Amino acid sequence: MKITEHLKNANETLFSFEILPPLKGQSLKELLEGIAPLMEFKPPFVDVTYHREEYIYKKHPNGLLEKISTKKRPGTVGICAAIMNRFQIDAVPHLLCGGFTKEETENALIDLNFIGVENVLALRGDAPKTEGKFIPETDGHHFASELVEQIVRMNNGKYLHEETETSFHTDFCIGVAGYPEKHFEAPSMKFDLKRLKEKVDRGAEYIVTQMFFDNQKYFEFVKEVRAAGITVPIIPGIKPITTIGQITMLPRTFFLDLPDALMDELEKCKTNSEVREVGIEWSIQQCKELIQAQVPSLHFYTMSKAGTTYAIAKEVF
Numbered sequence: 366m367k368i369t370e371h372l373k374n375a376n377e378t379l380f381s382f383e384i385l386p387p388l389k390g391q392s393l394k395e396l397l398e399g400i401a402p403l404m405e406f407k408p409p410f411v412d413v414t415y416h417r418e419e420y421i422y423k424k425h426p427n428g429l430l431e432k433i434s435t436k437k438r439p440g441t442v443g444i445c446a447a448i449m450n451r452f453q454i455d456a457v458p459h460l461l462c463g464g465f466t467k468e469e470t471e472n473a474l475i476d477l478n479f480i481g482v483e484n485v486l487a488l489r490g491d492a493p494k495t496e497g498k499f500i501p502e503t504d505g506h507h508f509a510s511e512l513v514e515q516i517v518r519m520n521n522g523k524y525l526h527e528e529t530e531t532s533f534h535t536d537f538c539i540g541v542a543g544y545p546e547k548h549f550e551a552p553s554m555k556f557d558l559k560r561l562k563e564k565v566d567r568g569a570e571y572i573v574t575q576m577f578f579d580n581q582k583y584f585e586f587v588k589e590v591r592a593a594g595i596t597v598p599i600i601p602g603i604k605p606i607t608t609i610g611q612i613t614m615l616p617r618t619f620f621l622d623l624p625d626a627l628m629d630e631l632e633k634c635k636t637n638s639e640v641r642e643v644g645i646e647w648s649i650q651q652c653k654e655l656i657q658a659q660v661p662s663l664h665f666y667t668m669s670k671a672g673t674t675y676a677i678a679k680e681v682f
């Protein structure tokens with residue numbers, strides 16, 4: 366079923382979450398068993414992230430370094446099929462501009478349609494860690510809005526190199542990303558909102574936000590998005606802090622602020638388990654307030670560590 370239908374049919378805030386494919390060489394079994402307890406909260410859908418290639422350096426006996434392109438977390442499409450099979454719920458693959466030509470995107474969408482996927486989250490993706498700037502493939506998309514456009518064209522039976530419209534149409538429901546604290550490359554919030562509107566005007570039907578730790582930032586964002594004329598549902602992304610390392614890593618990686626009240630508590634922590642306790646409690650309070658505000662779904666970034674999400678969901682659903 367489409368995400369928009371799940372949201373329309375719901376009379377209370379839903380529970381949903383995102384997982385990462387396991388690292389190459391690890392089995393899927395552990396991941397699926399890890400998320401099984403979360404089914405207690407009846408998620409109508411689970412997102413599966415996509416990870417593009419990264420570059421590693423292999424040292425040869427002659428001392429020369431060879432740059433090799435490799436995917437550390439392949440398997441997004443297979444995991445979607447496994448989730449739909451095992452849990453009988455929808456799986457939402459993330460689909461990137463980065464690393465894909467338009468033709469490869471078209472073929473990926475055909476694969477997804479054939480396994481029964483009805484929703485995709487359309488994203489630009491970031492530059493590989495060793496490259497400073499996002500560079501699309503030759504004949505790839507520069508921005509998520511272009512990817513949205515391609516998916517919509519396919520939904521209308523228009524394939525890339527076909528002269529005529531085909532009789533078979535895909536029917537993907539398309540989600541896109543939104544940033545309550547602005548996307549890091551956007552020169553201003555106003556600019557970023559214009560780009561977000563472009564994605565929606567081209568056919569995106571819902572927005573999932575980047576994680577945030579201050580609900581006021583989400584509420585303010587929703588206000589600004591509505592003022593910009595965007596009416597689609599805006600699903601808040603929730604990430605509990607669980608380790609000392611994340612206190613600096615999350616703001617640095619995702620360009621967000623940790624509120625003073627949260628920092629005051631985190632600064633008292635000496636161990637990861639103390640941080641996790643504070644992180645869980647903070648998320649519970651965030652979620653309670655968001656449910657009060659009747660947000661469409663609470664979407665958890667589990668980082669494939671379902672135990673923390675379970676502890677929060679148990680308190681709020």
Ligand code: FAD
Pocket residue numbers: 413414415416417459461487488489490491507508509510541542543548549550551556557560564573574575576602
């Ligand atoms: P876009 O919407 O294309 O925007 C990127 C930047 O370009 C913004 O600054 C925007 O303001 C600007 N821009 C947009 N259109 C134009 C234009 N026409 N002209 C000039 N500037 C423009 N990454 C992954 O690799 N894999 C994942 O699975 C993944 N999942 C994610 C899930 C969520 C919910 C979120 C919020 C992010 C996720 N990301 C993922 C990260 C995402 O790929 C990065 O944040 C990326 O930098 C931007 O993606 P986007 O789709 O928001 O890009």
